[in-house]
Amino acid sequence: MYRLGYLGPKGTFSEEAAILYQNGKEGELLACSFLEEIFNGVAAGRLDEGVVPVENSIEGSVGAVLDLLAGPYYLFVRGEVFLSVRQSLMTRPGVQLERVKRVFSHPQALAQCRSFLQRELPGAQMTECTSTAAAARRVAAGSRPWAALGPARAAEEYGLEVVVPAANDYQDNVTRFWVVGKEQLPGNLEKKYKTSIVFGVGDRPGALYDILREFAVRGINLTRIESRPAKKNLGDYLFFIDFLGGQVQQEVQEALRQVAAITLGLKILGSYPA
Ligand SMILES: O=C(O)C(=O)C[C@]1(C(=O)O)C=C[C@@H](O)C=C1
Numbered sequence: 001m002y003r004l005g006y007l008g009p010k011g012t013f014s015e016e017a018a019i020l021y022q023n024g025k026e027g028e029l030l031a032c033s034f035l036e037e038i039f040n041g042v043a044a045g046r047l048d049e050g051v052v053p054v055e056n057s058i059e060g061s062v063g064a065v066l067d068l069l070a071g072p073y074y075l076f077v078r079g080e081v082f083l084s085v086r087q088s089l090m091t092r093p094g095v096q097l098e099r100v101k102r103v104f105s106h107p108q109a110l111a112q113c114r115s116f117l118q119r120e121l122p123g124a125q126m127t128e129c130t131s132t133a134a135a136a137r138r139v140a141a142g143s144r145p146w147a148a149l150g151p152a153r154a155a156e157e158y159g160l161e162v163v164v165p166a167a168n169d170y171q172d173n174v175t176r177f178w179v180v181g182k183e184q185l186p187g188n189l190e191k192k193y194k195t196s197i198v199f200g201v202g203d204r205p206g207a208l209y210d211i212l213r214e215f216a217v218r219g220i221n222l223t224r225i226e227s228r229p230a231k232k233n234l235g236d237y238l239f240f241i242d243f244l245g246g247q248v249q250q251e252v253q254e255a256l257r258q259v260a261a262i263t264l265g266l267k268i269l270g271s272y273p274a
Pocket residue numbers: 007011012013014015053056062085106108109130131132133150175
């Protein structure tokens with residue numbers, strides 16, 4: 001039976017993204033405690049695929065996921081899911097907002113509600129958890145005037161009450177998830193794809209320009225470019241690029257061949273339906 005891993009426990013945004021990706025097909029959703037557990041599970045074949053958050057419209061990239069894909073794991077991106085994210089502030093039934101002394105959540109969720117928290121709960125202490133649902137579970141298990149930030153479905157799952165339905169500072173709050181697996185998706189010329197790659201560049205004038213040029217001259221539209229520290233020397237970066245087009249297309253193959261020749265350690269993360 002098909003197994004899809006996600007950041008648990010039950011009730012996270014990741015679970016919702018996993019449900020959307022599975023789209024009613026048969027299979028099992030498995031809650032993992034950490035991103036590494038998802039990556040390890042897929043690499044070892046315990047999971048067929050895993051859903052991981054990759055970027056948020058407010059907070060930007062999820063650095064840990066980019067680092068795991070660039071570095072120790074040879075996994076491929078096989079799909080993407082966009083999820084509209086509404087952070088609800090939830091407490092045990094009867095606890096009023098004014099009395100809340102401590103707020104638990106995933107660091108991304110706390111960051112998405114930074115102004116709200118400063119404005120509404122200036123005296124409260126923030127505590128990071130492994131996920132929003134882990135935070136909700138912790139608040140439900142205690143007896144103190146605590147709150148959690150996360151999806152309303154986590155409130156339902158753990159018997160909490162939603163006190164503020166949308167505490168995120170920007171109402172347009174979308175998280176993009178990637179679905180990772182051990183093998184690349186087979187391409188189909190009839191379908192529209194997006195492709196993601198990561199590479200290092202040499203230290204010379206125009207190095208990045210030369211790479212971008214290979215896409216520009218072939219009319220390939222880049223949808224994201226992001227740099228992350230290469231974690232060697234300060235000033236060494238890895239670049240992550242997403243572009244429209246799949247490896248089945250000849251111009252994409254040509255661009256990638258040229259780019260491979262002028263980058264350091266090009267890794268193709270995969271082509272997936274756009
Ligand atoms: O904690 C969760 O609910 C998650 O699924 C993780 C996560 C993330 O890492 O970005 C997913 C979506 C939201 O942006 C907040 C948290």
